[in-house]
Amino acid sequence: MFRKTRLFTPGPTPLLPAAQFAMAAADLHHRTPEFRALYLKVLAQLKVFVGTSNDVVVLASSGTGAMEAAVTNLTSPGDKVLVLSAGKFGERWVSLAKAYHCETVVLSKPYGQTFTVKEVQAQLTPDVKAVFVQATETSTGVRHDVKALAQLVKGTDTLLVVDAITGLGTTAFDVDGDGIDVIIGGSQKALMIPPGLSFLSASDRAWARMETSTNPRYYFDLRKERKSCAKGESAYTPAVALIAAMGAALDYLEQQGSGDLAKGRDLLVANAELCALCMRTAAAALGLELFSASHAAAVTALKAPEGVSSSDLVKGFKKEFAGVLSDGQGEMKGQILRIAHIGYLDYLDCIAIIAGLEQVLAQLKPESFQYGDGLRAAQLVYAKARQNVDKS
Amino acid sequence: MFRKTRLFTPGPTPLLPAAQFAMAAADLHHRTPEFRALYLKVLAQLKVFVGTSNDVVVLASSGTGAMEAAVTNLTSPGDKVLVLSAGKFGERWVSLAKAYHCETVVLSKPYGQTFTVKEVQAQLTPDVKAVFVQATETSTGVRHDVKALAQLVKGTDTLLVVDAITGLGTTAFDVDGDGIDVIIGGSQKALMIPPGLSFLSASDRAWARMETSTNPRYYFDLRKERKSCAKGESAYTPAVALIAAMGAALDYLEQQGSGDLAKGRDLLVANAELCALCMRTAAAALGLELFSASHAAAVTALKAPEGVSSSDLVKGFKKEFAGVLSDGQGEMKGQILRIAHIGYLDYLDCIAIIAGLEQVLAQLKPESFQYGDGLRAAQLVYAKARQNVDKS
Numbered sequence: 120m121f122r123k124t125r126l127f128t129p130g131p132t133p134l135l136p137a138a139q140f141a142m143a144a145a146d147l148h149h150r151t152p153e154f155r156a157l158y159l160k161v162l163a164q165l166k167v168f169v170g171t172s173n174d175v176v177v178l179a180s181s182g183t184g185a186m187e188a189a190v191t192n193l194t195s196p197g198d199k200v201l202v203l204s205a206g207k208f209g210e211r212w213v214s215l216a217k218a219y220h221c222e223t224v225v226l227s228k229p230y231g232q233t234f235t236v237k238e239v240q241a242q243l244t245p246d247v248k249a250v251f252v253q254a255t256e257t258s259t260g261v262r263h264d265v266k267a268l269a270q271l272v273k274g275t276d277t278l279l280v281v282d283a284i285t286g287l288g289t290t291a292f293d294v295d296g297d298g299i300d301v302i303i304g305g306s307q308k309a310l311m312i313p314p315g316l317s318f319l320s321a322s323d324r325a326w327a328r329m330e331t332s333t334n335p336r337y338y339f340d341l342r343k344e345r346k347s348c349a350k351g352e353s354a355y356t357p358a359v360a361l362i363a364a365m366g367a368a369l370d371y372l373e374q375q376g377s378g379d380l381a382k383g384r385d386l387l388v389a390n391a392e393l394c395a396l397c398m399r400t401a402a403a404a405l406g407l408e409l410f411s412a413s414h415a416a417a418v419t420a421l422k423a424p425e426g427v428s429s430s431d432l433v434k435g436f437k438k439e440f441a442g443v444l445s446d447g448q449g450e451m452k453g454q455i456l457r458i459a460h461i462g463y464l465d466y467l468d469c470i471a472i473i474a475g476l477e478q479v480l481a482q483l484k485p486e487s488f489q490y491g492d493g494l495r496a497a498q499l500v501y502a503k504a505r506q507n508v509d510k511s
Numbered sequence: 512m513f514r515k516t517r518l519f520t521p522g523p524t525p526l527l528p529a530a531q532f533a534m535a536a537a538d539l540h541h542r543t544p545e546f547r548a549l550y551l552k553v554l555a556q557l558k559v560f561v562g563t564s565n566d567v568v569v570l571a572s573s574g575t576g577a578m579e580a581a582v583t584n585l586t587s588p589g590d591k592v593l594v595l596s597a598g599k600f601g602e603r604w605v606s607l608a609k610a611y612h613c614e615t616v617v618l619s620k621p622y623g624q625t626f627t628v629k630e631v632q633a634q635l636t637p638d639v640k641a642v643f644v645q646a647t648e649t650s651t652g653v654r655h656d657v658k659a660l661a662q663l664v665k666g667t668d669t670l671l672v673v674d675a676i677t678g679l680g681t682t683a684f685d686v687d688g689d690g691i692d693v694i695i696g697g698s699q700k701a702l703m704i705p706p707g708l709s710f711l712s713a714s715d716r717a718w719a720r721m722e723t724s725t726n727p728r729y730y731f732d733l734r735k736e737r738k739s740c741a742k743g744e745s746a747y748t749p750a751v752a753l754i755a756a757m758g759a760a761l762d763y764l765e766q767q768g769s770g771d772l773a774k775g776r777d778l779l780v781a782n783a784e785l786c787a788l789c790m791r792t793a794a795a796a797l798g799l800e801l802f803s804a805s806h807a808a809a810v811t812a813l814k815a816p817e818g819v820s821s822s823d824l825v826k827g828f829k830k831e832f833a834g835v836l837s838d839g840q841g842e843m844k845g846q847i848l849r850i851a852h853i854g855y856l857d858y859l860d861c862i863a864i865i866a867g868l869e870q871v872l873a874q875l876k877p878e879s880f881q882y883g884d885g886l887r888a889a890q891l892v893y894a895k896a897r898q899n900v901d902k903s
Contacts, residue, residue, distance in 0.1 A: 120900075121767065121782040121857045143535055375513065390513040439897075440859055465513045467832055470866040470886075471859035477890060478897070490894060491887025494862075498869060498882035505831075505870070508512075 122441035127472055129257045129285050129418045129445060129459035135311035141367035142312070145360040154359065155351030161362055162348055164369035165318055167380040168310075169287065169302060171294040173320040176344040177365075179358040182284040182305035185317035187215055188339035189251075189280045189301050193325060195333040196220035198248040201277075203234050203268075207258035207448045208282060212251040219334045221248075230451055231259050231411040231420070236267050243271055248328075249278040254286030254302075258448045260420030260457060261411045262290065269297035278325055284308055284317075288384060289391040289417040289461055300325040309387060311371075311463040312364040387462075391416040394460040394469040397500045401473045401493035405480060410455045419458045420447075427483045429456040435479035442475055466501055473497055514833035519864055521649045521677050521810045521837060521851035527703035533759035534704070537752040546751065547743030553754055554740055556761035557710055559772040560702075561679065561694060563686040565712040568736040569757075571750040574676040574697035577709035579607055580731035581643075581672045581693050585717060587725040588612035590640040593669075595626050595660075599650035599840045600674060604643040611726045613640075622843055623651050623803040623812070628659050635663055640720075641670040646678030646694075650840045652812030652849060653803045654682065661689035670717055676700055676709075680776060681783040681809040681853055692717040701779060703763075703855040704756040779854070783808040786852040786861040789892045793865045793885035797872060802847045811850045812839075819875045821848040827871035834867055858893055865889055 126133050147153050165175045178184050190212075194200060200221045202212040205228040216223040226242050228234055243250070250272060254265050265281055272279045278300040283292065287302070288309020294302055299322075306316035321329075321341065329342050338355065347354045369380060376383030395416040399409060402421050410420035423429035430453045433446045445457035458472060473493045481490065518525050539545050557567045570576050582604075586592060592613045594604045597620040608615040618634050620626055635642070642664060646657050657673055664671045670692040675684065679694070680701020686694055691714075698708035713721075713733065721734050730747065739746045761772060768775030787808040791801060794813050802812035815821035822845045825838045837849035850864055865885045873882065 120785055120896075121778065121855075123855070123857050123859070125859070140535075143532075386513065393512055440857075442859070463513075463515070465515050465832075467515070467517070467834070467863035467867060471863050474862040474886065474890060475859060478894060481894060489887070490890035491883045494866065494886040494890070495881070495883025498866060498886070502870060502873060502882060504512075 125440070125442040125468070125471070127458055127464070128443050129308070129457060129461055130305065131307040131314055132309070132311060132459060132462035133464060134313065135368050135371055135463050137371055138312045138364040138367040142360045142364040145363035147359060149353070149357050149359050157366055158353070158357070158362060159351040161366045161369065164366070164373070164380055166320065168369060168372070168384050169294060169304065169320050170292055170381065170384070171302070171320045173295065173322050174326070174345055174348065175318055175320045176341055176348050177316055177318045177353065177357070177362070178339065178344065179315065179353070179355070180317050181314055182282070182303065182317045183211065184339060185303045185305070185319045186211060186282055188336070188341055189303065189319065190215045190219050190221070191334045191336040191339055192329045192341045193249055193278055193280065193301070193332055194219060194221050197222060199224065199246050201226060201242050201247045201250045203239065203250065203252040203263065204228070205232050205234070205259065205261060206230055206253070206256035208253050208256055212282070216251065231261060233261050233263050233413045236264070236271065239268060239271060243277065245275065247277050249280055251280045252282070254281050254283040254290055254292070255415035255417040257285045257418060258451065259411060260415055260418040261413050262415035265292065265299065266297050269299055273298055278328060285417040285461055286415070288387050290415065291385070291388055294320065298322070306361055306365060309462045310365060310368045312361060312368050315358050315361045316365060388416070390465065391460040393501070393504055394464060394466060395419055396504075397466065397469050397497040398458055398460065398473065400500045401497040404496035405477065405488045405493040417459065417461050419460065421456045421458070423454055423456060424480070424484050424487065428453040431483055432456050432476075432479055435482060436475055439479060440475045442472065470494065470497060517832070517834040517860070517863070519850055519856070520835050521700070521849060521853055522697065523699040523706055524701070524703060524851060524854035525856060526705065527760050527763055527855050529763055530704045530756040530759040534752045534756040537755035539751060541745070541749050541751050549758055550745070550749070550754060551743040553758045553761065556758070556765070556772055558712070560761060560764070560776050561686060561696065561712050562684055562773065562776070563694070563712045565687065565714050566718070566737055566740070567710055567712045568733055568740050569708055569710045569745065569749070569754070570731065570736065571707065571745070571747070572709050573706055574674070574695065574709045575603065576731060577695045577697070577711045578603060578674055580728070580733055581695065581711065582607045582611050582613070583726045583728040583731055584721045584733045585641055585670055585672065585693070585724055586611060586613050589614060591616065591638050593618060593634050593639045593642045595631065595642065595644040595655065596620070597624055597626070597651065597653060598622055598645070598648035600645050600648055604674070608643065623653060625653050625655050625805045628656075628663065631660060631663060635669065637667065639669050641672055643672045644674070646673050646675040646682055646684070647807035647809040649677045649810060650843065651803060652807055652810040653805050654807035657684065657691065658689050661691055665690055670720060677809040677853055678807070680779050681807065683777070683780055686712065690714070698753060698757060701783075701854045702757060702760045704753060704760050707750050707753045708757060780808070782857065783852040785893070785896055786856060786858060787811055789858065789861050789889040790850055790852065790865065792892045793889040796888035797869065797880045797885040809851065809853050811852065813848045813850070815846055815848060816872070816876050816879065820845040823875055824848050824868070824871055827874060828867055831871060832867045834864070862886065862889060
């Protein structure tokens with residue numbers, strides 16, 4: 120039997136063909152009018168994609184580079200910062216803040232959980248210079264309530280910094296309305312292109328903070344990058360092919376929104392939400408429990424069924440169908456299965472995942488369900504969603 | 512909701528990514544040692560793919576070009592030929608034979624049917640110079656019994672010419688053992704690359720016939736092409752990028768067969784057979800009838816359910832899922848739905864088609880089935896096939 124390689128992982132995600140071709144064709148020098156025109160267009164489109172009137176900068180780095188840039192540009196040694204940590208990427212904020220000698224207060228919750236407003240409020244003293252959080256914690260599939268956090272810092276001098284690397288394009292944000300100071304994205308997620316680019320938008324008060332913060336920075340100096348961006352340049356050599364790919368992906372979203380990129384992005388979010396809903400419903404029909412009550416559309420995290428390791432489910436799916444699902448990370452390895460709904464995946468992909476999961480699960484835990492139970496459940500959810508779209 | 516464009520048509524079929532990249536990279540001149548080396552390799556691989564020790568030639572044309580080449584090279588005006596016609600492509604043989612002034616005897620059967628050995632035998636007088644037939648009639652999904660036809664012409668002076676454009680890679684052939692004189696393929700089918708190339712192999716007696724046949728030919732002169740091929744050249748400018756793509760596709764099949772291209776091709780055929788079996792079983796579970804009792808693995812042709820036009824099923828699938836199914840052709844338009852299992856499609860693609868079909872069918876003919884009926888049926892067939900593979 121033939122098997123097509125398929126990525127169902129929360130990054131990298133499946134590549135958009137038009138972006139692949141743009142990448143292959145990107146035979147241009149970065150200090151030319153041609154590149155400047157491309158870059159200015161992409162930067163303008165990214166602002167719409169992020170949903171902000173704030174300036175956006177792009178870095179040739181993985182998402183962690185932009186996280187580091189946020190820490191180094193916004194803090195000074197000894198600054199008190201609050202990190203909300205409930206997973207592997209929350210822990211990355213902790214490591215970064217400590218590496219740059221911040222006085223790091225960690226509000227920590229077990230993997231799979233999120234924070235209540237009260238818990239955050241209790242830690243949010245006026246001397247906290249910045250709060251660092253994930254919009255969606257990729258390691259657990261949990262959505263944190265960014266809107267509520269934004270309410271808490273409103274009118275204070277505390278900056279809110281959101282890692283939305285898997286959040287952008289899977290979650291609705293009102294960046295300017297809510298007052299998110301910094302929001303971070305990566306190329307290999309909902310933008311449907313390979314890893315290698317990160318980007319972030321920063322509010323006026325975040326830009327102002329950078330003028331007084333004293334942590335060291337060079338490659339990730341956002342002020343320098345912002346000045347370059349204004350001219351359609353990057354401070355250092357940009358990853359030209361990835362910029363071209365990103366432009367093609369943003370053009371695709373614009374087409375999907377019939378010429379309106381914001382609408383195309385909203386469709387992308389709605390698509391992720393529908394796929395996540397179908398997947399969750401199918402999982403329940405197969406007797407699989409969600410790992411968290413606060414689930415993001417980005418990633419469905421499922422507890423491995425009793426007596427079965429999620430590592431074996433991942434291996435089985437790869438062997439049988441050449442499809443790549445994600446195991447738990449760190450301490451969660453073997454315990455949870457993670458399935459992404461980010462970017463260039465549609466309902467028929469979602470159905471394919473459920474079918475494959477049924478086959479692999481039946482081998483590891485036979486008789487815990489009937490073939491088709493998960494598929495039927497997803498079909499009913501889709502049909503209902505479709506009827507609602509027809510009515511509206 | 513997002514929708515990925517997906518071809519489920521019997522040509523063109525989904526493109527193999529490795530072939531797309533080879534095509535994009537094919538920046539070479541055709542009168543060079545580099546191209547000659549590529550072409551000789553592809554021609555040798557094609558012989559394995561076709562399963563013959565006969566010489567194979569490639570033409571820069573659609574499949575119809577190779578059909579025309581077979582007629583013009585093997586016949587003379589006034590020659591008596593027998594065409595077995597039970598569909599659109601059988602009719603094409605009739606048109607070609609008549610265009611080249613053959614005395615054309617047509618054994619015609621209604622769409623959806625095939626020929627009995629007795630019926631063919633009754634027409635097969637010793638003066639018939641050639642029999643023209645399809646291995647799989649793409650317009651109806653019917654498989655004709657090429658092996659039985661080969662038995663009939665064995666030891667006579669009649670040549671057997673088989674259009675296997677959708678047959679190669681979906682059907683097992685013993686070209687030399689059975690004595691198929693000419694067998695024809697096209698690039699945009701099981702070889703997973705775009706249209707633009709046809710190819711055929713010819714037996715010694717077919718090559719001998721070409722020396723005495725008098726029908727006019729120039730571009731499609733197979734003797735000239737054969738001589739060029741021997742040197743790694745083509746008589747006229749070859750479609751270089753498509754040759755490179757074909758090489759990449761044949762390399763892929765070789766990899767699938769762990770270094771054995773014949774084994775890779777057999778896996779491709781087995782894959783088509785499995786997908787076709789799953790599709791037929793799912794269709795039955797959804798109350799859809801097969802159009803023919805003699806069904807090819809290449810194409811599943813289903814009767815439109817009572818009160819529903821197959822054109823509406825095709826349109827609905829395109830609108831809802833951006834997937835392309837095929838309507839009936841010619842007089843069959845609106846009456847049958849055709850779903851291909853040719854080339855780069857795997858079981859999870861098959862599941863996606865069934866899921867989409869359930870959704871579209873439910874809108875046009877609600878309550879004729881329960882959501883998931885087709886999917887469950889396919890899952891059971893797959894699980895059983897898998898167990899058999901494990902046992903063997």
